[in-house]
Amino acid sequence: xxxxxxxxxxxxxxxxxxxxxxxxxxxxxxxxxxxxxxxxxxxxxxxxxxxxxxxxxxxxxxxxxxxxxxxxxxxxxxxxxxxxxxxxxxxxxxxxxxxxxxxxxxxxxxxxxxxxxxxxxxxxxxxxxxxxxxxxxxxxxxxxxxxxxxxxxxxxxxxxxxxxxxxxxxxxxxxxxxxxxxxxxxxxxxxxxxxxxxxxxxxxxxxxxxxxxxxxxxxxxxxxxxxxxxxxxxxxxxxxxxxxxxxxxxxxxxxxxxxxxxxxxxxxxxxxxxxxxxxxxxxxxxxxxxxxxxxxxxxxxxxxxxxxxxxxxxxxxxxxxxxxxxxxxxxxxxxxxxxxxxxxxxxxxxxxxxxxxxx
Ligand SMILES: Nc1ncnc2c1ncn2[C@@H]1O[C@H](COP(=O)(O)OP(=O)(O)O)[C@@H](O)[C@H]1O
Ligand SMILES: [Mg+2]
Numbered sequence: 347x348x349x350x351x352x353x354x355x356x357x358x359x360x361x362x363x364x365x366x367x368x369x370x371x372x373x374x375x376x377x378x379x380x381x382x383x384x385x386x387x388x389x390x391x392x393x394x395x396x397x398x399x400x401x402x403x404x405x406x407x408x409x410x411x412x413x414x415x416x417x418x419x420x421x422x423x424x425x426x427x428x429x430x431x432x433x434x435x436x437x438x439x440x441x442x443x444x445x446x447x448x449x450x451x452x453x454x455x456x457x458x459x460x461x462x463x464x465x466x467x468x469x470x471x472x473x474x475x476x477x478x479x480x481x482x483x484x485x486x487x488x489x490x491x492x493x494x495x496x497x498x499x500x501x502x503x504x505x506x507x508x509x510x511x512x513x514x515x516x517x518x519x520x521x522x523x524x525x526x527x528x529x530x531x532x533x534x535x536x537x538x539x540x541x542x543x544x545x546x547x548x549x550x551x552x553x554x555x556x557x558x559x560x561x562x563x564x565x566x567x568x569x570x571x572x573x574x575x576x577x578x579x580x581x582x583x584x585x586x587x588x589x590x591x592x593x594x595x596x597x598x599x600x601x602x603x604x605x606x607x608x609x610x611x612x613x614x615x616x617x618x619x620x621x622x623x624x625x626x627x628x629x630x631x632x633x634x635x636x637x638x639x640x641x642x643x644x645x646x647x648x649x650x651x652x653x654x655x656x657x658x659x660x661x662x663x664x665x666x667x668x669x670x671x672x673x674x675x676x677x678x679x680x681x682x683x684x685x686x687x688x689x690x691x692x693x694x695x696x697x698x699x700x701x702x703x704x705x
Pocket of ligand 1: 359362364382383384385386387388389390391
Protein backbone atom coordinates (compact mmCIF):
# COMPACT_ATOMS: atom_id res chain seq x y z
CA UNK A 347 0.00 0.00 0.00
CA UNK A 348 1.26 3.46 -0.75
CA UNK A 349 0.24 7.03 -1.36
CA UNK A 350 1.63 8.76 -4.42
CA UNK A 351 2.38 12.36 -5.06
CA UNK A 352 3.29 14.04 -8.31
CA UNK A 353 4.74 17.48 -7.73
CA UNK A 354 5.09 19.83 -10.65
CA UNK A 355 5.96 17.00 -13.02
CA UNK A 356 7.29 17.88 -16.48
CA UNK A 357 8.18 15.61 -19.34
CA UNK A 358 9.74 16.72 -22.60
CA UNK A 359 10.69 14.67 -25.62
CA UNK A 360 13.19 17.03 -27.23
CA UNK A 361 11.35 20.28 -27.88
CA UNK A 362 7.94 18.70 -27.35
CA UNK A 363 6.45 19.02 -23.88
CA UNK A 364 4.27 15.97 -23.24
CA UNK A 365 3.48 16.74 -19.57
CA UNK A 366 3.45 20.23 -18.12
CA UNK A 367 3.65 21.16 -14.42
CA UNK A 368 1.36 18.38 -13.29
CA UNK A 369 0.35 18.18 -9.62
CA UNK A 370 -1.62 15.27 -8.21
CA UNK A 371 -1.96 13.25 -5.02
CA UNK A 372 -3.17 9.66 -5.29
CA UNK A 373 -4.49 8.39 -1.98
CA UNK A 374 -3.37 5.09 -0.50
CA UNK A 375 -5.76 2.30 -1.48
CA UNK A 376 -7.65 4.40 -4.01
CA UNK A 377 -8.64 3.46 -7.53
CA UNK A 378 -7.60 6.41 -9.65
CA UNK A 379 -8.27 6.53 -13.37
CA UNK A 380 -6.38 8.75 -15.82
CA UNK A 381 -8.63 9.41 -18.77
CA UNK A 382 -8.20 11.57 -21.84
CA UNK A 383 -7.98 11.44 -25.61
CA UNK A 384 -5.25 9.50 -27.37
CA UNK A 385 -1.90 11.28 -27.19
CA UNK A 386 -2.73 13.43 -24.12
CA UNK A 387 0.12 11.92 -22.09
CA UNK A 388 -1.51 9.13 -20.03
CA UNK A 389 1.05 6.44 -20.86
CA UNK A 390 3.92 8.87 -20.45
CA UNK A 391 2.70 9.68 -16.96
CA UNK A 392 2.26 6.04 -16.00
CA UNK A 393 5.65 5.09 -17.41
CA UNK A 394 7.29 7.85 -15.38
CA UNK A 395 5.63 6.49 -12.23
CA UNK A 396 6.82 2.99 -13.13
CA UNK A 397 10.36 4.21 -13.76
CA UNK A 398 10.34 3.23 -17.44
CA UNK A 399 10.60 6.85 -18.55
CA UNK A 400 12.83 9.63 -17.17
CA UNK A 401 11.19 12.54 -15.40
CA UNK A 402 12.27 15.87 -16.92
CA UNK A 403 11.25 18.04 -13.95
CA UNK A 404 9.44 17.91 -10.62
CA UNK A 405 9.21 15.21 -7.96
CA UNK A 406 7.60 11.82 -7.79
CA UNK A 407 6.94 10.58 -4.27
CA UNK A 408 5.79 7.04 -3.56
CA UNK A 409 5.08 6.01 0.02
CA UNK A 410 6.85 9.10 1.36
CA UNK A 411 10.03 8.52 -0.64
CA UNK A 412 11.21 10.62 -3.60
CA UNK A 413 11.84 8.06 -6.31
CA UNK A 414 12.62 10.22 -9.38
CA UNK A 415 15.74 8.26 -10.19
CA UNK A 416 15.00 4.98 -8.38
CA UNK A 417 15.07 1.76 -10.40
CA UNK A 418 11.65 0.40 -11.38
CA UNK A 419 12.17 -2.60 -9.12
CA UNK A 420 12.76 -0.39 -6.05
CA UNK A 421 9.51 1.53 -6.45
CA UNK A 422 7.13 -1.21 -5.36
CA UNK A 423 5.01 -0.80 -8.46
CA UNK A 424 3.82 -3.39 -10.96
CA UNK A 425 2.52 -2.48 -14.38
CA UNK A 426 0.07 -4.25 -16.70
CA UNK A 427 0.32 -3.30 -20.37
CA UNK A 428 -2.25 -3.17 -23.16
CA UNK A 429 -0.31 -5.65 -25.29
CA UNK A 430 0.17 -8.07 -22.32
CA UNK A 431 3.97 -8.27 -22.85
CA UNK A 432 4.17 -11.95 -21.89
CA UNK A 433 7.30 -14.00 -22.59
CA UNK A 434 6.25 -16.17 -25.55
CA UNK A 435 8.66 -19.02 -24.83
CA UNK A 436 7.58 -19.41 -21.18
CA UNK A 437 4.54 -21.23 -19.85
CA UNK A 438 1.84 -19.40 -17.94
CA UNK A 439 3.37 -20.71 -14.72
CA UNK A 440 6.82 -19.43 -15.64
CA UNK A 441 5.42 -16.09 -16.80
CA UNK A 442 3.59 -15.50 -13.53
CA UNK A 443 6.54 -16.67 -11.43
CA UNK A 444 9.23 -14.83 -13.40
CA UNK A 445 9.65 -11.81 -11.11
CA UNK A 446 9.85 -14.11 -8.07
CA UNK A 447 12.60 -16.19 -9.70
CA UNK A 448 14.53 -13.02 -10.48
CA UNK A 449 14.10 -11.99 -6.84
CA UNK A 450 15.70 -15.30 -5.85
CA UNK A 451 12.77 -16.87 -4.01
CA UNK A 452 12.74 -20.62 -3.39
CA UNK A 453 10.97 -23.07 -5.68
CA UNK A 454 8.31 -23.99 -3.18
CA UNK A 455 7.40 -20.45 -2.27
CA UNK A 456 7.24 -19.50 -5.96
CA UNK A 457 4.99 -22.48 -6.70
CA UNK A 458 2.70 -21.61 -3.81
CA UNK A 459 2.37 -17.94 -4.73
CA UNK A 460 1.86 -18.69 -8.42
CA UNK A 461 -0.89 -21.16 -7.52
CA UNK A 462 -2.60 -18.61 -5.23
CA UNK A 463 -2.65 -16.05 -8.00
CA UNK A 464 -3.73 -18.60 -10.60
CA UNK A 465 -6.71 -19.50 -8.43
CA UNK A 466 -7.68 -15.87 -7.94
CA UNK A 467 -7.63 -15.30 -11.67
CA UNK A 468 -9.03 -18.71 -12.60
CA UNK A 469 -6.14 -19.75 -14.78
CA UNK A 470 -5.08 -22.86 -12.79
CA UNK A 471 -5.95 -25.13 -15.70
CA UNK A 472 -3.76 -23.10 -18.07
CA UNK A 473 -0.48 -23.15 -16.11
CA UNK A 474 1.36 -25.46 -18.54
CA UNK A 475 0.31 -23.57 -21.68
CA UNK A 476 2.33 -20.98 -23.57
CA UNK A 477 0.86 -17.54 -24.40
CA UNK A 478 0.22 -18.51 -28.05
CA UNK A 479 -2.18 -21.18 -26.78
CA UNK A 480 -4.32 -18.66 -24.88
CA UNK A 481 -7.20 -16.38 -25.86
CA UNK A 482 -6.82 -12.61 -25.50
CA UNK A 483 -8.77 -12.59 -22.24
CA UNK A 484 -6.66 -15.41 -20.81
CA UNK A 485 -3.44 -13.64 -21.78
CA UNK A 486 -4.60 -10.50 -20.03
CA UNK A 487 -5.39 -12.53 -16.89
CA UNK A 488 -1.87 -13.91 -16.94
CA UNK A 489 -0.46 -10.42 -17.38
CA UNK A 490 -2.47 -9.26 -14.36
CA UNK A 491 -1.32 -12.36 -12.45
CA UNK A 492 2.27 -11.49 -13.15
CA UNK A 493 1.67 -8.12 -11.48
CA UNK A 494 -0.31 -9.46 -8.50
CA UNK A 495 2.24 -12.14 -7.61
CA UNK A 496 4.79 -9.47 -6.75
CA UNK A 497 2.54 -8.01 -4.07
CA UNK A 498 3.22 -4.45 -5.19
CA UNK A 499 2.32 -1.29 -3.26
CA UNK A 500 0.87 0.23 -6.41
CA UNK A 501 -0.66 -1.32 -9.51
CA UNK A 502 -0.38 0.55 -12.79
CA UNK A 503 -2.68 -0.47 -15.64
CA UNK A 504 -2.17 0.99 -19.11
CA UNK A 505 -5.33 0.40 -21.15
CA UNK A 506 -5.31 -3.28 -20.17
CA UNK A 507 -8.66 -4.08 -21.77
CA UNK A 508 -8.35 -2.22 -25.08
CA UNK A 509 -7.41 -5.31 -27.08
CA UNK A 510 -10.36 -7.38 -25.87
CA UNK A 511 -13.76 -7.70 -27.52
CA UNK A 512 -16.65 -5.71 -26.06
CA UNK A 513 -18.21 -8.47 -23.97
CA UNK A 514 -14.91 -9.60 -22.46
CA UNK A 515 -14.01 -6.00 -21.72
CA UNK A 516 -17.09 -5.61 -19.57
CA UNK A 517 -16.50 -8.84 -17.63
CA UNK A 518 -12.77 -8.13 -17.10
CA UNK A 519 -13.69 -4.65 -15.95
CA UNK A 520 -15.89 -6.13 -13.24
CA UNK A 521 -13.08 -8.50 -12.26
CA UNK A 522 -10.59 -5.68 -11.92
CA UNK A 523 -13.07 -3.84 -9.70
CA UNK A 524 -13.45 -6.97 -7.53
CA UNK A 525 -9.70 -7.39 -7.39
CA UNK A 526 -9.35 -3.87 -6.04
CA UNK A 527 -12.06 -4.46 -3.44
CA UNK A 528 -10.23 -7.57 -2.27
CA UNK A 529 -6.63 -6.33 -2.35
CA UNK A 530 -7.25 -2.68 -1.43
CA UNK A 531 -3.97 -1.82 -3.11
CA UNK A 532 -3.51 1.60 -4.71
CA UNK A 533 -4.39 1.29 -8.39
CA UNK A 534 -3.79 3.75 -11.20
CA UNK A 535 -5.62 2.84 -14.34
CA UNK A 536 -5.23 4.52 -17.72
CA UNK A 537 -7.92 4.49 -20.36
CA UNK A 538 -9.28 6.62 -23.20
CA UNK A 539 -12.70 5.08 -22.58
CA UNK A 540 -14.84 7.30 -20.40
CA UNK A 541 -17.24 4.43 -19.59
CA UNK A 542 -14.36 2.42 -18.14
CA UNK A 543 -13.28 5.47 -16.17
CA UNK A 544 -16.78 6.13 -14.83
CA UNK A 545 -17.39 2.53 -13.77
CA UNK A 546 -14.02 1.75 -12.17
CA UNK A 547 -12.78 4.92 -10.53
CA UNK A 548 -13.02 6.32 -7.02
CA UNK A 549 -11.43 9.33 -8.59
CA UNK A 550 -11.02 10.34 -12.21
CA UNK A 551 -8.25 12.58 -13.50
CA UNK A 552 -9.18 14.08 -16.86
CA UNK A 553 -6.09 14.92 -18.90
CA UNK A 554 -5.79 16.94 -22.07
CA UNK A 555 -2.57 17.84 -23.87
CA UNK A 556 -0.35 17.02 -20.87
CA UNK A 557 -2.37 18.97 -18.31
CA UNK A 558 -5.07 18.08 -15.82
CA UNK A 559 -8.47 19.48 -16.74
CA UNK A 560 -10.31 18.25 -13.63
CA UNK A 561 -10.03 15.74 -10.79
CA UNK A 562 -13.10 14.37 -9.07
CA UNK A 563 -15.41 11.46 -8.39
CA UNK A 564 -17.23 10.10 -11.43
CA UNK A 565 -20.42 11.79 -10.22
CA UNK A 566 -18.71 15.16 -9.71
CA UNK A 567 -17.29 15.13 -13.21
CA UNK A 568 -20.61 14.10 -14.65
CA UNK A 569 -22.88 16.57 -12.90
CA UNK A 570 -20.49 19.40 -12.16
CA UNK A 571 -17.86 19.63 -14.91
CA UNK A 572 -15.38 22.47 -14.57
CA UNK A 573 -15.27 23.24 -18.28
CA UNK A 574 -16.53 22.42 -21.75
CA UNK A 575 -13.87 19.78 -22.37
CA UNK A 576 -14.81 17.70 -19.33
CA UNK A 577 -18.53 18.23 -20.01
CA UNK A 578 -18.11 16.89 -23.53
CA UNK A 579 -15.71 14.08 -22.66
CA UNK A 580 -17.56 12.47 -19.74
CA UNK A 581 -20.94 10.92 -20.53
CA UNK A 582 -22.20 8.70 -23.32
CA UNK A 583 -23.91 9.78 -25.48
CA UNK A 584 -22.26 13.15 -25.09
CA UNK A 585 -23.79 16.17 -23.44
CA UNK A 586 -25.60 18.38 -25.95
CA UNK A 587 -23.76 21.68 -26.30
CA UNK A 588 -25.97 24.25 -27.96
CA UNK A 589 -24.84 27.62 -29.33
CA UNK A 590 -26.41 30.71 -27.88
CA UNK A 591 -25.96 34.37 -26.97
CA UNK A 592 -26.71 36.31 -23.81
CA UNK A 593 -29.41 38.99 -24.16
CA UNK A 594 -29.80 42.30 -22.26
CA UNK A 595 -32.83 40.95 -20.34
CA UNK A 596 -30.67 38.24 -18.78
CA UNK A 597 -31.81 35.42 -21.01
CA UNK A 598 -29.81 33.00 -23.09
CA UNK A 599 -31.07 32.92 -26.67
CA UNK A 600 -30.15 29.71 -28.41
CA UNK A 601 -29.37 29.53 -32.11
CA UNK A 602 -32.18 27.00 -32.45
CA UNK A 603 -34.72 29.59 -31.28
CA UNK A 604 -35.28 28.52 -27.67
CA UNK A 605 -34.90 31.10 -24.89
CA UNK A 606 -33.76 30.32 -21.35
CA UNK A 607 -34.61 33.07 -18.85
CA UNK A 608 -32.72 33.96 -15.71
CA UNK A 609 -33.72 36.02 -12.69
CA UNK A 610 -30.39 37.83 -12.54
CA UNK A 611 -28.61 39.41 -15.48
CA UNK A 612 -25.74 37.50 -17.03
CA UNK A 613 -22.43 39.25 -17.65
CA UNK A 614 -22.20 41.28 -20.86
CA UNK A 615 -25.14 40.94 -23.23
CA UNK A 616 -24.25 39.69 -26.71
CA UNK A 617 -21.63 37.25 -25.44
CA UNK A 618 -21.52 33.93 -27.27
CA UNK A 619 -22.11 31.01 -24.90
CA UNK A 620 -22.81 27.30 -25.00
CA UNK A 621 -25.66 25.71 -23.11
CA UNK A 622 -25.00 22.12 -22.01
CA UNK A 623 -27.86 19.68 -21.51
CA UNK A 624 -27.47 15.94 -21.04
CA UNK A 625 -29.66 13.68 -23.22
CA UNK A 626 -31.59 12.42 -20.17
CA UNK A 627 -32.42 15.93 -19.01
CA UNK A 628 -34.73 16.63 -21.91
CA UNK A 629 -38.37 15.72 -21.57
CA UNK A 630 -40.36 15.01 -24.67
CA UNK A 631 -43.56 16.98 -24.32
CA UNK A 632 -46.12 16.87 -27.06
CA UNK A 633 -47.80 20.05 -25.88
CA UNK A 634 -44.54 21.89 -25.42
CA UNK A 635 -43.05 24.35 -27.85
CA UNK A 636 -39.74 24.83 -26.14
CA UNK A 637 -37.43 23.25 -28.71
CA UNK A 638 -38.23 21.36 -31.90
CA UNK A 639 -36.11 18.65 -33.48
CA UNK A 640 -36.43 16.61 -36.64
CA UNK A 641 -35.80 12.94 -35.96
CA UNK A 642 -32.82 11.45 -37.83
CA UNK A 643 -32.18 8.12 -36.12
CA UNK A 644 -33.67 6.32 -33.13
CA UNK A 645 -31.44 3.92 -31.21
CA UNK A 646 -33.64 1.60 -29.22
CA UNK A 647 -31.85 -0.04 -26.28
CA UNK A 648 -34.92 -1.81 -24.93
CA UNK A 649 -35.47 -0.01 -21.64
CA UNK A 650 -34.61 3.36 -23.05
CA UNK A 651 -33.94 4.95 -26.42
CA UNK A 652 -31.75 7.69 -27.84
CA UNK A 653 -33.29 9.98 -30.40
CA UNK A 654 -30.72 11.63 -32.68
CA UNK A 655 -32.23 14.72 -34.24
CA UNK A 656 -31.56 18.07 -35.81
CA UNK A 657 -32.58 21.50 -34.54
CA UNK A 658 -33.77 24.45 -36.61
CA UNK A 659 -30.21 25.83 -36.32
CA UNK A 660 -28.82 22.72 -38.01
CA UNK A 661 -27.20 21.59 -34.75
CA UNK A 662 -27.41 17.91 -33.81
CA UNK A 663 -29.10 16.88 -30.61
CA UNK A 664 -29.47 13.63 -28.67
CA UNK A 665 -32.50 13.08 -26.48
CA UNK A 666 -33.02 10.12 -24.17
CA UNK A 667 -36.57 8.97 -23.84
CA UNK A 668 -38.24 6.02 -22.12
CA UNK A 669 -41.19 5.45 -24.34
CA UNK A 670 -42.35 2.88 -26.85
CA UNK A 671 -44.60 5.01 -28.97
CA UNK A 672 -43.63 4.79 -32.63
CA UNK A 673 -41.40 7.50 -34.07
CA UNK A 674 -40.73 8.15 -37.73
CA UNK A 675 -37.57 9.46 -39.31
CA UNK A 676 -38.22 13.04 -40.42
CA UNK A 677 -40.93 13.55 -37.79
CA UNK A 678 -40.76 16.78 -35.79
CA UNK A 679 -40.61 16.39 -32.06
CA UNK A 680 -41.14 19.04 -29.38
CA UNK A 681 -39.25 18.72 -26.16
CA UNK A 682 -38.28 20.72 -23.13
CA UNK A 683 -35.27 21.04 -20.93
CA UNK A 684 -35.45 21.97 -17.29
CA UNK A 685 -33.21 25.04 -16.91
CA UNK A 686 -32.08 23.83 -13.50
CA UNK A 687 -30.24 21.02 -15.30
CA UNK A 688 -28.61 23.26 -17.89
CA UNK A 689 -24.93 24.21 -17.65
CA UNK A 690 -23.56 27.37 -19.16
CA UNK A 691 -20.10 27.79 -20.70
CA UNK A 692 -18.23 30.81 -22.03
CA UNK A 693 -16.74 30.78 -25.51
CA UNK A 694 -13.29 29.95 -24.07
CA UNK A 695 -14.73 26.78 -22.53
CA UNK A 696 -14.83 27.88 -18.89
CA UNK A 697 -17.96 27.22 -16.90
CA UNK A 698 -20.23 30.15 -16.00
CA UNK A 699 -21.42 29.16 -12.55
CA UNK A 700 -24.27 30.24 -10.28
CA UNK A 701 -26.72 31.10 -13.04
CA UNK A 702 -30.13 31.91 -11.56
CA UNK A 703 -32.35 30.18 -14.13
CA UNK A 704 -36.06 30.96 -14.11
CA UNK A 705 -37.99 27.66 -14.23
N1 LIG B 1 9.38 8.39 -27.03
C1 LIG B 1 8.70 9.45 -27.48
N2 LIG B 1 9.31 10.40 -28.23
C2 LIG B 1 8.65 11.50 -28.66
N3 LIG B 1 7.37 11.75 -28.39
C3 LIG B 1 6.70 10.86 -27.65
C4 LIG B 1 7.32 9.66 -27.17
N4 LIG B 1 6.41 8.97 -26.43
C5 LIG B 1 5.27 9.68 -26.50
N5 LIG B 1 5.44 10.82 -27.23
C6 LIG B 1 4.40 11.85 -27.48
O1 LIG B 1 3.92 12.31 -26.24
C7 LIG B 1 2.52 12.51 -26.30
C8 LIG B 1 1.84 11.67 -25.23
O2 LIG B 1 1.98 10.30 -25.57
P1 LIG B 1 1.33 9.15 -24.69
O3 LIG B 1 1.70 9.37 -23.29
O4 LIG B 1 1.70 7.85 -25.31
O5 LIG B 1 -0.23 9.43 -24.90
P2 LIG B 1 -1.50 8.56 -24.45
O6 LIG B 1 -1.03 7.39 -23.69
O7 LIG B 1 -2.34 9.51 -23.65
O8 LIG B 1 -2.21 8.19 -25.72
C9 LIG B 1 2.09 12.17 -27.71
O9 LIG B 1 2.01 13.36 -28.44
C10 LIG B 1 3.21 11.28 -28.21
O10 LIG B 1 3.34 11.39 -29.59
MG1 LIG C 1 -1.21 5.34 -24.10
